[in-house]
Amino acid sequence: MSEVELKFILDDSSPSEFWARVKASKLAKGGPTTKTLRSIYLDTPEHALKKAGIALRLRRDGRRWVQTVKTRAELHGGLSQVGEVENPAPGGRACPEAIPDASVRDEVLQCVNGAPLQPVCETVMKRSASELSLEDGTRAELAVDVGQILAGGRSADLREVEIELLEGSPAGLFEIAHVLFSDGGLRFSRLSKAARGYLLAEEGRIDPPLAPRNAEDIAIDTDEIAEHAARDILRECLDQIATNVVVVRKLDDSEGPHQLRIGLRRLRSVFSVYAPVLESPEMGRLNDEARWLGQEVGKLRDLDVVANDIVQREAGTHPDEPGLAALSNSLSQQAKEVRRHLRELLVGTRVQAFLIDLTQFVETRGWLVPQDFGQTERLAEPVAKLAGQALGKRWKRVRKRARGIETLDTEQRHKLRKQLKKLRYAAEFFSSLYPTKRVDPFLKRLKKLQTVLGDLNDAATVKAMLAGPDAGAGDAAAQRAIGWVIGASQARAEHGWTGAKARQRKLEEAHPFWK
Structure with a gap:
């Protein structure tokens, strides 16, 4: 029974x-x-x-x-x-x-x-x-x-x-x-x-300690069918999202919003990677809800990064600049208000409906489309075939975006960063299908290039957050601190970017492990 x-x-x-x-x-x-x-x-x-x-x-x-x-x-x-x-x-x-x-x-x-x-x-x-x-x-x-x-x-x-x-x-x-x-x-x-x-x-307790939940690796077999592999990875995404929703609701740990946003991004990447077999109206709707929630969580995550990482780093390095500490405190207060709003959102009906519907989608084969007569055959295909196609497609997009990398403008760099992230998630989803000695060098070089582009993204976030017309109005120390942080983050990003071409060349030299 x-x-x-x-x-x-x-x-x-x-x-x-x-x-x-x-x-x-x-x-x-x-x-x-x-x-x-x-x-x-x-x-x-x-x-x-x-x-x-x-x-x-x-x-x-x-x-x-x-x-x-x-x-x-x-x-x-x-x-x-x-x-x-x-x-x-x-x-x-x-x-x-x-x-x-x-x-x-x-x-x-x-x-x-x-x-x-x-x-x-x-x-x-x-x-x-x-x-x-x-x-x-x-x-x-x-x-x-x-x-x-x-x-x-x-x-x-x-x-x-x-x-x-x-x-x-x-x-x-x-x-x-x-x-x-x-x-x-x-x-x-x-x-x-x-x-x-x-x-x-x-x-001595009936629940594990509540803490931010990182993504966990899911091992899939080469002879596993695409549907079962997709279900297992979706379950992992669901667990990461649902756990971190509770973490953000109950803890002030800044890692909670970070891991929640990662979980939502990974979910959308699964939808994208497995679109050939999971494509359905319900998948599209859930993807839209994940995008919306990710944007809401991102507001808090971006504030946490700027206040706790970037501004505090400058304040610690330059204690003789009192405006930096004041700026960090001001941003932390803003983060508290954004956190309060996000918590109200996370206990509300829309997020709850998303979690229930996502669970139903994963556990009751919510991707099935009765009118799609070829779907059954696609679901039963070996996951290894889908993996090669998905990784090849994302690698092609990365190489296209990276052409003439030293001449890319800010928008083009941002698009390259997004494609690198999609490639990394796909590589992690399918890594267990390939020898570790081939996967690890590729992922290592991919992450290094991502880090450079991440610094650029942080600099853009700082500028967007702090360069408004009312920023530091009437306060010379605050204006000085804002200018300091924007300048320092831009300089850090540009310094890292000088090595981007070399890192891209290193990535190109790492043979695609799926071929």
Whole structure:
């Protein structure tokens, strides 16, 4: 049996407020029923089941005990898909030999290998549940769990919402989420209760520390089809975006907006690279939303860079220029206001709809176009074929933009920078398909040329931000500081640009690793 559900953390609303929203939605057949569920998760002393991706649970539901085994768990963007096998457990005793599915039973017994099973953690949840239905026949169980996770003498509170599919398509779960979380503020639950219990037992907490999330490499095989490779990379982009949305909402760390913008850019690059197989109206719409959100996040990121990196660097190097420190403080205050506005945006309905729709797109094959009869064949093509074509196209564009590199004007340099960034993202997406000794030299030289163009972009950002007609009005020290920073950033960029031709030549000499 397969269990498919959407999971959310109930952050701000109380359970009673949430159920009032459910009632107003008219999706529920009746009021919720409430019961207390006690669940005990077991494993060997060496946690052999956890290492194999298996969760073994004993749950007391009323007067009866049920043994449940969960396997092949996947959790992306709050959507949990897991294999589940249940059987009665008289007296609340675990009995792997009684697992009814032979393949699951054999897997569990092999993992346990005669070792004793012992409790790792326990959950005690007050569950309020009701059945929901949509006009298309989709049926789902809505459950609100409020309670505690206990492990190793520690306890932690958890409030979680689960929407489990009973009948119909998983797409219906996302439609329900849109209705129930129409006011914004939604936060995906990114760990199962079992994973939280293990974390509490081992580290004393039920969530990893909240911190900016960098992009992670995704390994794809040469014989993998294009659709599966695209899905895996999209999942990585989704996780980076969703995590950093929460980071920006809750932390002042300037790396949060930076990684959120990178995640959005990488998402749009995936759309571009995989356009031959993913092209669809929904992909186009999501790409537009990612562009809009990236522009909003970019306002804060640019202020952070100018205030915390560029101006502070000059202030630290030249402490005898008091206007520099004052300028840095002024920009930091502006950044606080922009951060406040961005946080309001990130808990609003538009960003929430984007995250729900992006998850649905990734997890329910939202790229399928019924009228496109050739799409199935393109989706099934080997990803290696698509990789070579995509990288070749982007390399050709870079070489075209780099012609006569020493004579490029500001706009032409900016266009070259954008093409280099697109090539780098594509190279990173497909790098696992090629030998490392061929990929690394190419990427190293590409990044060096990017750095030169990045300094040029920073200089342009500084000038656009600080050279307005009212900048430093009436304040000689402020005007001096602004002129200082603009001049220093321009000089730094131009100095770096003198080596651009040599770096471009080095990149040309690095044989394209995909050929």
